[in-house]
Amino acid sequence: MFEDWRDVPLFTALSMGVASVEADVWLVNGTLYIGHELAALTKARTFDSLYVQPLLTIINNMNPKNGFTVGQTAPKLTDASDIVSGVFDMSGDTPLQLLVDVKTDGVQTLPYVLKALDPLRQAGYLSTFANGTLTLGPVLVIGTGNSPLEPIKALEPRDFFFDAPLTELSIPSNTTWSPDLSPIASTDYGVAVGWSGIxxxxxxxxxxxxxxxxxxxxxxxxxxxxxxxGWPISAR
Incomplete structure (x- = not known):
């Protein structure tokens, strides 16, 4: 998992073959800014500039339209999904998992995040659940942090998913959690497990x-x- 305190977090992650990145998103005066802490925000570091536009450029470049590609059938991730190649040159059918860690009020921030994702949505690059079918695309976007559960459940079609609570999946009668809503479930390792690595x-x-x-x-x-x-490395 790569987070966004690095100068170019997305490109750094992809250069190392990392298939999951996390963007800490703050809604300030109608703009989505990126930073692990409020004090780290700058006008230049936005969700659009650090994640959406770079992903759009990368995936466009991975799918050139020329005599070799026009009219060809795209590779499939699942039986239900004809998709374009993803961000990894040697593993084009591997979706990039983009975790959006909402730091501000979730209900207020979600519409702005969904709107910000529109360039990727219009290009057909987002994994989507619609009509009972999950179609994987080059990018799988999952809300975490303050992301609001009920508005995300209500999305139809849904191309923004929810990070489920890993410690609450053991109750069989709880039917809320499924991969159509929550492809992943997370928890704080220190609280849930407790081993320090020493x-x-x-x-x-x-x-x-x-x-x-x-x-x-x-x-x-x-x-x-x-x-x-974080240490020793062998503990990870």
């Missing part, structure tokens, strides 16, 4: 990790732990 991991801590991953996998959802130990 010394051996306990059986109980290992069992917690296994349980959370199993709960997500049983629903067809991928699991994500954030704030994992």
């Amino acid at each position: 010394g051996p991991i306990s059986d109980a801590q290992r069992a917690n990790i296994t349980k959370f991953v199993h709960d997500a996998d049983s629903r067809g959802i991928k699991s994500r732990f954030w704030d994992t130990p």
Whole structure:
């Protein structure tokens, strides 16, 4: 997972083959700015300039229209999706996971995020759930942080998904969480697991990790732990 405190977070991530990036988004006076903290915001660092427009350019360049490509059938990610190539030259059918970590009020910010994604939407580059079918595109956008659950559930078609709570997937009667709404589920590693990376991991801590991953996998959802130990490297 790459975050956006770097000068060019998207390009840095892609240069290392990272398939999941996170944009910390703040709505200020009608504009979406990028920064891990409020004090880090600058007028030049916007959601559009750091993520939307670069992604549009990259994917356009990955899908040139010439004598070799015009009239050809695009590769498929799933049986239901004829899509263009994604951001990775050697793995064109791998979607880039773009996590949008909403820092400001979720209900107020969501419409601005959806509007900001429109260039990618109009180009057909966003993964979309419509009419009971999930069609994967070059970019899979997932809301986290203050992203509001109910407005996202109500989207039809839905090309902005919700990061589910990983620690709340074990209740069979809870039918809210499915991969059509939440392709991933996340939790704070330090709180949910507790192992600092120093010394051996306990059986109980290992069992917690296994349980959370199993709960997500049983629903067809991928699991994500954030704030994992930074040191030693072997602990990661």
